[in-house]
Amino acid sequence: MSFPWLKGHGTENDFVLLPDHDGTLHGDLDASFVAALCHRRRGIGADGVLRVIRSAALPDVESAGEWFMDYRNADGSISEMCGNGVRVFALHLVQEGLADPSAPFVVGTRDGDKIVTFDTSSPGGPLISVDMGVPHVQGVSKVSAHGNTWEAQDVRTGNPHAVAFVDRLGDAGALLTEPDYDTSIYPEGVNIEFVVREGERHVAMRVHERGSGETRSCGTGACAVAVATAVADGAERPSTYRVDVPGGTVHVAWGADDHIVLTGPAEIVARGTMDWTA
Template sequence: MAQAASFRFHKMHGLGNDFVVIDARQAPVAIDAARARAIADRREGIGCDQLVLIEPSTTVDAKITFFNADGSLAESCGNASRCIAQFLGGESRVETAGGIIELKAEGAGATVDMGAPRFDWDRIPLAYPVDTASLPVAWEELEAPAAVNVGNPHVIFFVEDTDGVALDRLGPIIEHDALFPERVNVNVATVEGPQRLRLRVWERGAGLTRACGTGACATAVAAIRSGRVQSPVTVKLPGGELVIDWAPGGTIRMTGPATHVYEGEADGL
């Protein structure tokens, strides 16, 4: 693939979940898996959890493609979506592989309408039909997770102590389990109050991150659905807090900060 000798980029983050944002609406920038990995490399590239490519759309304000640090594609990314809301400004609608989402920049943050969650086993997707409210599976002390698709697939384990879970070891095992044909994001959560959750996430294709917007959405939905909490829910992640609002039958609204760190130009990537 022919690649531009250089490209401009923006470094942004949402609660420490960091992104390289490339605006290719005016000048195309070719990105494939290998180039995404090179850009995301923290030693020899720019460094990020995900790369976000903004391209023109014929139907909405922009087309957004999310690349994980390992070069794989992600259907959706909540924290990156808030950053895109800040980048585009005002109110906007964008297309992603996970569907159309609505963005609204608000002060130093943004609210994103992530669409409706999906619970059918074949829309998670899972390898075979089971009750997605409580999967009949276990990995050591982690058992009976809920499964939710919020633009990308998640499993959610409710535990007494999120810090006591060896997520760096169990996360990749669960992510690559045969039950999940498209792999899966792994969430471990503790209920801290009627409208409060604590959360750690192993992100598919990225590993442990300081925050995961879609993980917060999926976990809040699973907790509301099972009667553990009530909406709106404040989700505490290692990088900070997000507020998730959802009622059964409706769409998920996520509110939180988004930060522009710097703008630069890269050569040789």
């Protein structure tokens, strides 16, 4: 079949965007098709797929926003939320004239509606902020990688996360395979973050994402890391943390209203029409 596509990234967490406004082009969005698109040797290559579809085209969706981010992991599995992806999604809407950046607007996701705000004053391109909602800090568990085991804070920021503080980011090894974790706590899988402190309210992280492997960045993971660090610091709110990821830097503000706001860049880098023959 022939279909339009775009490629974008947020701090090098990259995505294939599939415009499918009324939902008739890609139907149920087959998991094997998504995985093939994301394959870095046999497809376009990406950490996930963002289908651009109207909320009204999905009968099970309740959203105040006109547009819904139908996000899939690189293996084709469904994910609740993607913090970097929603910035890329919002940038696409603005560039196509489907949303107005002069005022906040709503993007629907499986983790509920997200309010997006554009700051166009940045000389390097717009900085996009997303109200990610209220995080849920739960218990602790253990994660293991490269022969090491750490205690990990359970934080839910739309997706489940296990946040482990380590001495060096390299202690987690190559992350070519999924780290071990407690499947009784995370029966549907978990994103695992390895974190080092770089300074006051400044951390760096690596992440292994369920369904995708190690990625250059994870927006919900950066939020989880900021929350876990703030909890460990006993930081009063409002507080803002800088989070360095392999693909760049984002900032996470945890407000007095308990909401977390993720701010960072996004970029659309390619577009085309594909005749899919695989």
